[in-house]
Amino acid sequence: MMRQYFHDLAAWLDHRLQAGEAWRCRLAAEDSDFVRFNRSAVRQAGHVRQIHLSLGLIRDGRQAEAGLMLAGNAEADRADLERMLGVLRSQLADLPEDPHLLRPDAVRSTERILPSRLPESARIVDTVLQAARGLDLVGILAAGPVYRGFADSAGQRNWHETASFNFDWSLYHSRDKAVKTTYAGFEWDDPAFSAKFADAAAQLEILQREPVTLAPGSYRAYLAPAALNEMLGMLNWGGVSEKALRTKQSPLRRMREEGLALSPAVTLAEHTEAGLAPGFQGDGFIKPARVPLIESGRLAGSLVSPRTAKEYGIATNGADAGEGMASLELGAGTLPLADVLAELDTGIFIGNLWYLNFSDRANARITGMTRFATFWVEGGRIKAPLNVMRFDDSLFRLFGDKLRGLTREREMLIDTDTYGARSTASALVPGALVEDFVFVL
Structure with missing residues (x-):
């Protein structure tokens, strides 16, 4: 045993x-x-x-x-x-x-x-x-x-x-x-x-239909939970780290320094109690059941490791050394999953994203590419597969005034990383309907 x-x-x-x-x-x-x-x-x-x-x-x-x-x-x-x-x-x-x-x-x-x-x-x-x-x-x-x-x-x-x-x-x-x-x-x-x-x-x-190639521009889009989780993975790269916020390396630093807010529909937390990761970290500090990070669009907290706590004379909340979310939870919205295509009406259905990176970290601007099953939708019906496109847009826009809704249903996504050992990171994520998603190639 x-x-x-x-x-x-x-x-x-x-x-x-x-x-x-x-x-x-x-x-x-x-x-x-x-x-x-x-x-x-x-x-x-x-x-x-x-x-x-x-x-x-x-x-x-x-x-x-x-x-x-x-x-x-x-x-x-x-x-x-x-x-x-x-x-x-x-x-x-x-x-x-x-x-x-x-x-x-x-x-x-x-x-x-x-x-x-x-x-x-x-x-x-x-x-x-x-x-x-x-x-x-x-x-x-x-x-x-x-x-x-x-x-x-x-x-x-x-x-x-x-x-x-x-x-x-x-x-x-x-x-x-x-x-x-x-x-x-x-x-x-x-x-x-x-x-x-x-x-x-x-x-x-x-996918057997003739694929469509769109011109660069802004399109209404739906990001399935897997695609949205890729976006949140970039946000998790120093975004909610207390150390990164204090050293001005966090892509969310403007939310603390300038009071910039996202859509009231956005509530983000580290929800250890509902995830796969342990409720303690490597130095023996216990993690709270839930740490609010963004509440109704406003920055509500951060993840504080013991070393950051000692350096700045503040309390730790049991964060791991990297101060990233291991049990990410994005709050559900009110959009029924069954109504997604009808609400999208005409635009892009995005199943997956890949090759993401920051193009402007200070403004939470991310670039990446669509992947695999991404479709062009007209009149609430999928018409054809879409050839690969590159996007470049800011999370402040996509999770801000351009967010049209989050789905009522959420999906539990467990990190597939098995390099060296199976990961215990997980994410509970809805889908997101956004306006004017910017594609550049």
Whole structure:
């Protein structure tokens, strides 16, 4: 049992300290099934069990930290940790005092274990293959439990254990034309997957029509949750970071310095309680269940890491070192999803975006490209697929006076990143209807 193994290691570390020392460690582990599909067939299937531990040693205001992969074998892992402690001790003598080192002033142990509600991965695979019969499906399924832990020499113990799945797939037509879709969550639901697959298959049929190329200009547009989440991902790049706001690197700095406001329909929060990420961060600070960031269009808060808190003499709210949202939540609107095309009337339906970057960070201006299933809509009906276009516009406009509505329904999107380890970041996002979305190419 991963939890008990972690607690046993922590108890062992308690007896390895020398006078004046303190330690803290973080565990990140998983038991994941990975299945890759191509041309509607399984091309690779495997299981990954990995345990990574980061160990920090603190003495006289100095700290040194290192990480290693554990084998899950107590004798071998303790021997490796013993060697690591020796290395860290030798480094501490040569390190300067850390002026921004902040440690919790009280022991706050927590435990959150959500029992798995997932079926066997083989059953999910059978469902996918049956749905994809006769189509060209490519994608990857990742499923299984993820573990996070924190422990320190003060006796604090935090444990987080959840089981989730993420199926990221595309139905391919030809050249650059495909329909990209994701289905993720804590419990696989056959009807929900069937509905998503049917919608993707319907869009695939439309891709067979002659594509349309539009002239650069401003168009009414609907951004599906996946596309809107790409926009919010850019906003999350320093946007709600207290450090970035104070050093004037945040794309939202004008909201604090000038009182600039977005549409009253925009409410953004870090909602840890509803997400996949743990309720504690790497230094042992506990995250609030919810941190308001934008309320009814007004900047309401920021994410403050312990180091930023120490540097500026303010309180931390348990943000991770990067001060980005790990459990992003954008409030729902009033637009029924079933009415999106009718409300769009004539314009662009955007399913995905890619290659995003800031073109003017100070004014939250972003550039990027449409991707895969993006369609031209006339009179509330999809007419044809749209060739790839580049946009360049400001979030102050798109989330400001140009926002015409957010959908009532929202989608839970789990980060598909598996580079090194499965991500625990998630986003609960509606779709957005905007006016005068600027396309430049």
